[in-house]
């Protein structure tokens with residue numbers, strides 16, 4: 023089983039990465055493979071709302087979003103990490119997730135996910151709530167920890183000194199591993215994923 027951890031920060035080895043690495047190490051200790059997927063420094067355009075992806079099942083802008091959507095098919099669970107920018111998730115990961123979830127939600131459904139946020143001081147829970155909304159509209163089981171999944175610091179050294187934050191990351195990894203094993207056992211025992219009803223789209227227009 024494999025979990026992909028997305029680093030939504032432009033800093034390859036920064037604070038968000040430090041938190042994700044702690045989760046990844048715990049996952050590995052529990053027998054789960056991990057890959058860190060870096061969004062990097064290049065700009066990621068936001069969703070143009072063109073709707074082409076409904077026909078083609080990929081984004082018209084053929085970039086890292088389409089690349090991830092393919093890779094995601096091979097994963098069993100996801101951690102999406104972001105720095106807090108002005109009490110929200112970073113612009114880069116917001117664009118990435120808007121476009122990814124618009125067409126790939128079906129492929130991600132029923133795979134557990136969690137958000138991790140990294141801030142110097144404030145806005146963590148707002149950013150955390152924002153990221154969790156992608157999962158809860160996509161039939162993805164949300165994995166929790168002993169606290170909201172946040173770390174504090176302006177650099178990796180400070181993040182490592184956030185002992186409670188690091189502990190929260192380890193518990194998140196352990197909980198994700200536990201849930202993945204439960205899902206695997208459930209599959210073997212014949213537990214079926216619920217059949218969706220046809221979508222009753224209701225746009226509040228009378």
Ligand SMILES: Cc1cc2nc3c(=O)[nH]c(=O)nc-3n(C[C@H](O)[C@H](O)[C@H](O)COP(=O)(O)O)c2cc1C
Pocket residue numbers: 031032033035036037038039104105106107108109110140141142143144145174175176177
């Ligand atoms: C544009 C910008 C906005 C930021 N806004 C906040 C904020 O609202 N609250 C906060 O505590 N830290 C804020 N920070 C600091 C970062 O969230 C924090 O240093 C984070 O741990 C950096 O993670 P990274 O190294 O993975 O990029 C901001 C940083 C930047 C660059």
